[in-house]
Amino acid sequence: MKIGLAYDLKNAVPVALGAPDEEAEEYDPPSTIDALASEIERLGHQVVRLGGGPEFLENVVHTSVDFVFNIAEGRGVYRSREAQIPSVLEMLGLPYFGSDPLTLGxxxxxxxxxxxxxxxxxxxxxxxxxxxxDQLEALRKEALAFPLVVKPAFEGSSKGVHSTSLAHTWDNLYQSVETALEAYRQPALVEEFVPGTEITVGVLGNNPPTVLGVMEVVPQSGPDDNFMYTLEVKRDWRNLVSYRCPPDLPAACVREIEATALTLFAALGCRDAARMDFRIGRNGMVYFLEANPLPGLGDYSDLPIMASIIGRDYSWLIGNLLNSALERCGLRSLHHAHSASV
Ligand SMILES: Nc1ncnc2c1ncn2[C@@H]1O[C@H](COP(=O)(O)OP(=O)(O)OP(=O)(O)O)[C@@H](O)[C@H]1O
Ligand SMILES: [Mg+2]
Known part of the structure; x- marks a missing residue:
């Protein structure tokens, strides 16, 4: 099959003057695209690199592909930027890997x-x-309890999530919200901080989707209820965190996290793959933070790390993602899928 790869490379996306240094954080390095392309080729397909943005538009209309493996994050500071490529693909009637524009938005x-x-x-x-x-004053009536986390409303890869994003006082809060509004040019989400265990869950497939793993992100400096998986921690993950899969939590709690991730996968309309982030409070309560229907596929990304901890290599992961999507699109028979996965 001729498979198009849609992606945004870090150095292909123009960065606005004065933008935060993590402006291109969510975009991929060439090494991730090379790794992905060689895995797809290894599965017997021909890969066509379509790129992202205007280059993608040019390429997709001038090249004939049967299917698109889309990992493009989209362009601009728009809350539905991840929906840009899938929207074009739907307009052209081309099947693709991953969730649809509505879910991505x-x-x-x-x-x-x-x-x-x-x-x-x-x-x-x-x-x-x-x-x-000036809407911040109204928050006093909301009775949200400090400490509060301030995050740009529509970012990923921990863009805008730094240690200073945790506000303990009104002064801190004011400062963080002002930064979020000005530097990230979007609304600020002010959220109660949940001290406790940091968890990310991988969900794969359709009919039915299954949990790949429940992974705990543990600070190397020792137990820390106030730990946050910030941009700085993600960039230096080898030195600052370690990962446990399964997590150090009671079995009943892990089962509840798995069930919650599957509930969310369905409720959000996810397809093929997603990673969901949670915090588990001291009381064992499972709090949903956010869902990533376009999970990072670099060797430094949580989903490939999770797969490798449970003994599934990168080839297995990419094969699983691609085949789930092909199967969902009726481009691969169930029999073929099952005989290849054993
Ligand atoms: N309400 C909260 N309570 C505790 N920690 C939080 C909260 N919100 C965010 N965090 C911390 O900040 C991190 C990043 O937040 P979040 O997952 O919302 O951002 P993201 O940039 O979308 O992440 P990703 O890189 O997974 O796309 C979380 O993994 C968690 O460690
Ligand atoms: Mg997250």
Missing amino acids: ICLDKPSAKLVALSAGVLTPRYHVIRQI
């Missing part, structure tokens, strides 16, 4: 994803969305 916009979680009966930290700094 909802999940990138954290407040929207939290509303879906709440409607599905899933707990998520109490929050408020600030669009202008």
Whole structure:
């Protein structure tokens, strides 16, 4: 099959003057695209590199491909930027890997994803969305409890999540919200901080989707309820964190996390793969933070790390993602899928 690869390379995306240094954080390095292309070729397909943005538009209309493996994050500071490529593909009637534009838009916009979680009966930290700094005063009436986390409303890869994002006082809060609004040019999500265990869950496949693993992110400096998986920690993950899969939590709690991740996968309309982030409070309560229907596939990304800890290598992971999507699109028979996975 002729498979197009849609992606945004870090150095292919123009960075605005004065933008934060993590402006291109979510985009991929060439090594990830090379690794992905060689895995897809190894599965017997021909790979066509379509790129992202205007280059993708040019390529997709001038090259004939049967299917697109999309990992492009999209361009600009738009809450539905991850939906850009899938929207074009739907317009052209081309099948592709991953969730559809609506799911990608909802999940990138954290407040929207939290509303879906709440409607599905899933707990998520109490929050408020600030669009202008003068709305901050109204928050005093909301009775949110300090400490509060301030995050740009529609970012990923911990863009805008630094140790200074944890506000203990009104002064801190004001400062962090102002930075989020100005530097990240989008609303600020102010959320109650959940001290406790940091968890990320990989969910794969359709019909039915299954949990790949429940992984705990543990600070190397020792137990720390106030730990946050910030941009600085993600960049220096080899030195600052270690991973446990399964996590050091009671079996019943792990089962609850798995069930919650599957509930969210369905409620958010995810397909093929997603990674969901949670915090487990001291009381054992499972709090949903956010969902990533376009999980990072670099060797430094949580999903490949999780797969490798449970003994599944990168080839297995990419094969699983591609074949789930092909099967869902009716481009691969179930029999073929099962005989190849054993
Ligand atoms: N309400 C909260 N309570 C405790 N920690 C939080 C909270 N919100 C965010 N964090 C910390 O900040 C990290 C990043 O937040 P979040 O997962 O929302 O951002 P992201 O940039 O979308 O992440 P990703 O890299 O997974 O896309 C979390 O993994 C967690 O460690
Ligand atoms: Mg996250």
